[in-house]
Amino acid sequence: MKLGPVIHQQIVQLKWHVLACLGLVMAMPLEEAVMNAWQGEGFYAGRLSLFIPIIAAPLLAGLIACANVQADLDDKRYLFWRSRPAGVKTFMSIKFLIGMVTALIIIACPFVFAFVTCQIVQTEKNEREFFVVIAVFQLISLLTYSVCFFCNVLIRKTARAWLVGMAAACLMMVLPFILPFHFKDIVGDVLVVTSAVYLSITIGSSALAFALSLVAADRNWHLHTNLKGLLWAGAAIVFLLAMLFSRQVANIKVLDEIKLESGWGWDAPFYRIDDRLYFHGRQEIQTSDGRIKVFEAADWFKTERSWTVNDHNRPDHSEQKLELRTYPALHAIYRRINGQLYAFALHIYSKRGMIEYKHAYLRSFKVLNDELFPVSTLDVSECLASEEDSFNRFAIRLIDDKIIAFVGNQCLSAAVNESGEIELLDREPLTRYHILQKDRNRIIQIPLIKTDTIDFQERIRFALDYTYKPSWIVGDSIVDIHNNTIRYYLVSDQDVARYEVLRWDDDYIYCRFQSARPFTFLEQLDRGRSLRLERYFIRNGKLYAHGMQKLMVFDVRSERIRKLGHWERLTDNFGITDMEVLEDGNLVMAVSTGWHQHTDGVHYATFTMYVLKNPE
């Protein structure tokens, strides 16, 4: 087969389509350039005029593909050239390539025109942006071209093939974005909508469509369609997608909500004290059957903050004008022992405005008649690092009847007896930190705390939690221990990553990245506002992660991390301040909703407390 006349035929055949498409995409840029020249700004086309070419490019590419195919695959014309000794694959390949190059050149024209004229007039010089836009729309157009080409080889009716092709191409482009479907969450570590993967999907789909076109033309596959059936099928697919889409964007069910006011400011966390849940230092929260009730908290709770600082600020420290820091911050750790409620805290005194630690105490208090009474004080100031050695770490966690605390450069273990008194058990130096390496392919080495007073799993949990999330050490954990497997989870802007503890020795825990559940395009869309995470933790095999405007719940015990649900509200004056998992499995979430000025002139922060159904 002589290629010259065949190529010439294909080019001439597209002549009028090319001119029509070129006119369509160049009209706006040319008009803008002329208008700019008219107004004395120079002959150039800016970004504005590229809007229509951007929208039209993929549509036109599909149209060119259909017109290109139809010219040769119309039933009788198909027989005309197929009855010649023409290699159908060669013929169709030439046709595909010429049409594709033509379409891509047409689509590039307005961008190149805008780029060149901007360069000449020296305005809007953003070369990278121009090339990125060209590349992106060339890719999308390549996909629509290829898919429409294939559809017309099959259907052989231009309008229907174009409709089906565009729908299929849209589906291919949209599907990775709307995945995972809410009920399955099939996105795993395989599919991640990064530019590289999206590039692969686009080029891969185009190549597949091209290959299928050759096979379909060679075997003369002909799909007989009727317009009504196609429209119904299209409507059914759109409906199905809309349902899946809506399931994905649907919020977790709200069981109840209540509005509150507080004069204590908007930073309003929950406190779990014994078996009760308190909010913002003022209200006690009670829930039953998904309904929420709020009561005024006991007086001692409301005043505990000032009491901690003032009443137990020892005089000598006060004279030295020392500043007190408490761990955990603001409140203490509460535990009921033999029916009596006790509070535990680590108090650190430092010079005001300086990072120079002077004293450290582990303290316990008894809660009686809504007041706190000191029970015991353990002076652990010796653990503080010297001024030369600035390695100081502070953390406290109550595990069963043991307090594990980081004080200075030491890890302390203390027993809590039945009277709420604290007794030091052992003290081991802390291993100095290594900078955490971010290469997921490498084994991660994390220092293990050295105490024999708690079991290995809790030692590992404490070490991992402190390494990654030291400020959440009191109540939250990022570690999930299940079926003798220890895993921990890190949530970033990009994904939820799962790491597995491989082994440990006396000094270190050795971990390895296992898999990740990437955030989908939709989940990342509002990342700037809502996904910037405030807090995440594992509770009973579920990972809860929330930002200011979004809560997400993941199942972490399945083979692949699956999203179970989310709750999101993209409105102004809306910020999630804290959340907790309730005893009945439901979730309670506190949301700051702004300020309100009373008639007395005082400003109150307003909150809404939600009870959400925990997704399964």
Added chain:
Amino acid sequence: MTDTAIEIKNLHFSYGRRKVLTGVNLNVPKGSIFGFLGRNGAGKTTLIKTLLGLQKSSAGTATILGMDCFAHALEVRKRIGYMAEDQQMYGWMTVGQIIRWVGAFYPNWDNAFTDRLVDMLRLSKQTKVRALSKGQNSSLALLLALGHHPELVILDDPTLGLDPIARKDFLRRVIDLLQSNGVTVFFSSHLLYEIEPVADHIAILDDGVIRKCGKTEMLRETVRKFIFTPKPEADLASLPGLLDLTVAGDNIAVTLEQCDAQTRHKIRELSQTAMEESALNLDEIFEACVIGNKTPAPQPAG
């Protein structure tokens, strides 16, 4: 070297569950003009598409010039010329462009020959294809089928849509061009009077089955019609080779194939009434083969 241009053995073809060709056997001798008759929808075009290697048969074999039609489709197409019914070409091309374009597919395309054909067929190279009349369109299609000196030309209802004058003109040209060169012509049509004067072999395809196949003269000689007046008492429906049995008033006519002296003797034995024997033209033979009654029509009561 084989003396057969087309050899088809037990060919079957189906579109899904619908059987289009059932056990077709056919031999087209080299140098012959082979008339391939059949009603619309009988399966003629399907058989031709199979011969061109455009579709694969469900069973059986088909060879053209000794080559398997499907396995060596490109080689086969290089050596044959094909003209489809109601040939549709690229309207935007000129006659010259389409000749050049089609010529690109054939290694042995003869430009000088096609130039002569352009003159002979009274075509203009500058004319757009869409501006050609139906007759000119057929002439161009014929030119494009012959430009590479094919050994076999397949014409699939080539005169479809032409008026009677244009049809005769076209056929005359076909005969002029092909007969003297020893080219085998496989001529498919449903118009019998078109085939009769030119075809030296005939095959009749009906409902996917070859009903009759042989030399044209042989068919004319062996297929006979007998008219009995009045109707004989004997059961004529049991006659061997019965193609058609028609009762008209007091007369009864039977059409028989393979009618030889022995058949005639048997007929005389069965019937004591007056009998008239006549030869049939191709049209009547085709009618008897395709829509012939094999049982007498029921007589009205009384």
